[in-house]
Amino acid sequence: MAKILIIDDEKSIRYTLRDILEFEKYEVAEAKDGEEALEMLKNEDYDVALCDIQMPKMDGLQLLEEYAKLSKDTQFIMISAFGSIKTAVDATKKGAFDFITKPPDLNRLLLCVRNALDKSNLVTETKILRKKVNKTFDIIGTSEPIMRIKDMIDKVAPTDARVLITGANGSGKELVCKWLHAKSNRADKPLVEVNCAAIPSELIESELFGHEKGAFTSAIKQRIGKFEQANGGTLFLDEIGDMSLSAQAKVLRALQEGKITRVGGDKEIKVDVRVIAATNKDLLHEIAENRFREDLYHRIGVILIHVPPLKERRDDIPLLVNKFLADIAEEYGAALKKITDEAIFQMQQLEWSGNIRELRNVVERLVIMSGTEITEADVLLYAQPAKNSNTNSYTSIK
Secondary structure (H helix, E strand, O other): OOEEEEEOOOHHHHHHHHHHHHHOOOEEEEEOOHHHHHHHHHHOOOOEEEEEOOOOOOOHHHHHHHHHOOOOOOEEEEEEOOOOHHHHHHHHHOOOOEEEEOOOOHHHHHHHHHHHHHHHHHHHHHHHHHHHHHHHHOOOOOOHHHHHHHHHHHHHOOOOOOEEEEOOOOOOHHHHHHHHHHOOOOOOOOEEEEEOOOOOHHHHHHHHHOEOOOOOOOOOOOEOOHHHHOOOOEEEEEOHHHOOHHHHHHHHHHHHHOEEEOEOOOOEEEOOOEEEEEEOOOHHHHHHOOOOOHHHHHHHOOEEEEOOOHHHOHHHHHHHHHHHHHHHHHHHOOOOOEEOHHHHHHHHOOOOOOHHHHHHHHHHHHHHHOOOEEOHHHHHHHOOHHHOOOOOOOOOOO
16 A cells, blocks of 8 residues: 655645545555654655645755655655745755645646656666666675676776676676676666577578668568667677677677678668677687687687686585575565575585586575475485486476
């Protein structure tokens, strides 16, 4: 139920507004002046505040200024019998959602409250999503390799230097890219991701550079490519080692000249893109085998960041496990499941060929399959069930 605070020095006004809002099924509280309202706002969260401007002790505009210091999200609707354009503008500048005059029209008041509640809900949802995103993007670990990567990100992110991220599948290369973008001067612009290994070689050029209508049989309309979509921002070329040689040549030209040409077109289009690439392959070996262009390698590899496999940072496993346990509990809406020190130790002994991705999957499996607490026996039984030849880890369905 939405919570609304009425702030007015006139008792009759408070009573009338309360009666209207409670009839609409809102939870309502009252404050007789700005000072009392500020204390209530400090101690409790309200979705909307209906606030008079002319009040003793602290008027509505002063209250708005003080409330802004609290960094909270109540939407203020200012009410005044002495309405003027200047007063409304001043209130808006100080953070008010809207301004209405006394006596308020009932329909206007309720519409204004509904709109303010919509904004309040959007603000709350945005904060929740940002928290989830930040949690998802956390680089967890205090091992020397991870601290070295974090330090490199802090140094490199504010520049436009191209970065080549290397490492095994599931080690966290995409996470490094997202942090490079988030800490860059392009953070408010798009981060566009392209998985070069997932796109057929005959379509990769169209995916990257776009195409004109009629460029090939299925090109029924013009399409904007990833380079144009990322204009002003960052383009992440994941698994660049799987890109065809013809596409590599066009990417090299785009990086050299800052221009692209759509497939089937002849118009040059300027693009301002920071390219971050990633691969699980040894590109120097690929160059020696004539599968990757050496000139492109030197273009994309201004800064090299290597993400180590999980087996080289076993000290980070306890932190990672506890983070995944918390994340999974939140996703399932369940209580946080505990894990014993012996179970953690046993997990540190495993090889983790799938790296962080495998660890996350194993933690989820343990949460589902174990009892009230994850034990060493659970890890031995469920962590790598395919290797258990003498026991069946899952209940058979016949």
